[in-house]
Amino acid sequence: MKPVGFLTKMAIWLGLASLLPAVVMLIVHTLFPQTSLLVPLLAGVTVALLISFVFGRQHVRRLRLLESKAKEVVAGRPIEGATDFRGEPELLALWQNINQASKLIDTRRPELEQKIRREVETELAGEKQQVEAFLQSIGDGISIVDRDMRVIYLNDPMIEVFGNQVGEYCYRVYEHKGELCTGCPVKIAMETGQIHRSLRRVYDKHGNLRYYEATGSPIRDQQGNIVAGLELTRDVTLRIKLERSVEIRSRQLAAANAELRRTNEQLRKAYEAQKEAQMQLVNSEKMASLGVLVSGLAHEINNPLNFVSASTKLLADNLRVIFEIIQEYDNLPLSEEMRREIDRLKTQAEFGYLTEDIQKIVKNIATGAERMKTIVQNLRVFSRLDSGVREDVNLLEGLESTLQLLYYQYKDRIEIERDFEPLPPISGNPGQLNQVFMNILHNSVQAIPAKGKITISTRSRDGLVQVAIRDSGIGIDPQDIPHVFDPFFTTKKVGEGTGLGLSISYGIIESHGGRLWVESEKGAGSTFFLELPAVEPKTKQKGD
Structure with missing residues (x-):
């Protein structure tokens, strides 16, 4: 069953x-x-x-x-x-x-x-x-090291340069030393798990120095653990040598260019100094000639002017006597007919107006003669351009004479404020210093387009004499201030200035052992400062 x-x-x-x-x-x-x-x-x-x-x-x-x-x-x-x-x-x-x-x-x-x-x-x-064929077909060098930095693979380009060093420590292969290379890209890649690039100095199997662009990459197993490192290297020795040759040559060219620029700058400065000296010389010669002319002219004018002044005074005295005699005739006991005739003649001649007018004319002649004497005196002070001769100079006198010469340029338009302190004399050329005052004051007058004010201050401190000329004009642009004293630099229209006045003034003050500078604000006016050493007071001798 x-x-x-x-x-x-x-x-x-x-x-x-x-x-x-x-x-x-x-x-x-x-x-x-x-x-x-x-x-x-x-x-x-x-x-x-x-x-x-x-x-x-x-x-x-x-x-x-x-x-x-x-x-x-x-x-x-x-x-x-x-x-x-x-x-x-x-x-x-x-x-x-x-x-x-x-x-x-x-x-x-x-x-x-x-x-x-x-x-x-x-x-x-x-x-x-396939992998081996791929690695060998790459023209760049490829090497693989284990965690102990032993070489476990080299492709043909690496073997050709460094020999077959598989099994050897990489730092002995590449840098011929017994310790880990500083900044090794493979070591950094294995430590960080990230690709790392660097430029490496290495030595080939013959001991020759080479430069490589190296890229280190980590190699991981199936579990993601880093078991080795791959280094891809490209020989850039020729490029680095060319770059360094170009760099050296560039530095040499830069040094040569710098030297050339220095030489050009020296030549430019020498040329400008020569041109400035030439202009100063020409200007000095012109001013000297002008000084001789003005001095002679002042002397020639002064003689007839003295005659006019003396004659005017004599004329005034004589007219006073005549008017007194006429007044006495009015007081004589004359007949009525004679008095009517005299009154008719006075009325016909407008005797009262005539008397007043003659007095005004004589007074105007006296005033004009006095003004002419002042102008001649100022011309004689201003024209003292003795070549190289230094003497004690009264700066206040020079400032006043310059203001008198510029009077008709600023009258009825510009207020002149004098903030003068007594100054000790300075040792210098009066004519050259007056030329400085003329250049600065003339520029200040031109800088005021309408009505304005010029303040002149003088101070004496610590053996130095300082003059400050401040105007309420249009001021100077900040970018132009460093060039104000450069030769031929001007902000005026063509034909209104040569750009030499302040440059020559700078040279004059510098030759007198002083300094000249400017402070300005656009739209708020400018202030020119000049500073000169004062004459040391002479020590009194015993028995004087």
């Missing part, structure tokens, strides 16, 4: 378990008709569940055993131990098939492993050849 299979038994048991509650309920209802059907129903379900649990636990254990044996076969381990599946033909057949497959796998395992190994090795060899 054929044994009942596992699945058949399971079906029978499940069928009986499902019928058991109904059978129990029917028997109880037959024996005890008054009993509720719920009690036998619950009892039948409980008995069915217990039967199913016992049956299921027994067969689940056998199914788990089969599962574990199948896993051993899949893992390649031989099945050990016998298993009793008597009375369970389906499970026994399944177990026999699993056991037979295990034996067949154990028999074919070495053959399969060898076949798989050959296929894998063949595939890996092909991939290695």
